[in-house]
Amino acid sequence: MHANESAENYLETILVLSQSRPVVRSVDIATELGFKKSSVSVAMKKLRQNEHITVSPEGYIYLTESGKEIAEMIYERHKLLSSWLITLGVDKDIASADACRIEHVISKESFEAIKKHVK
Structure with missing residues (x-):
């Protein structure tokens, strides 16, 4: 269940955003954290590769069990x-x-x- 600080911040942000929105997108994360969308996209790719998130064809981001934990x-x-x-x-x-x-x-x-x- 180990993740680095950056990954943990992204996962926490996805969790918090998902509590107040029907869906979470990269642009929502970028806005919340004040990061460039391109930086968030790179981070989302890593989180997907580590199986902490899934991304729907529409670009909606969901935490997996490990990501949610x-x-x-x-x-x-x-x-x-x-x-x-x-x-x-x-x-x-x-x-x-x-x-x-x-x-x-x-x-x-x-x-x-x-x-x-x-x-």
Whole structure:
């Protein structure tokens, strides 16, 4: 289930977008992340090759089971870490940006300890 930070960010973005839209396309991802569509297309090709996403003939992007597992893990980390930092008094924008960095490098053990402590 290993993916690099960039792949994890793309998968998380697909998950988040899919919660508020009927379909997700490369252009939606590019807009959300502020990236060029060509960069997103290259990333989507890699995610497809690694079987983390499927793309319909219409260009709609769907997470596979492995892609969804990674995306949900990263998104859970992001939500918990950012809300925790906010409760510690960190500005919400800074907390979100820091959570985005931390979510990719924190060990499962450390995250579970924080999660247990916070809840």
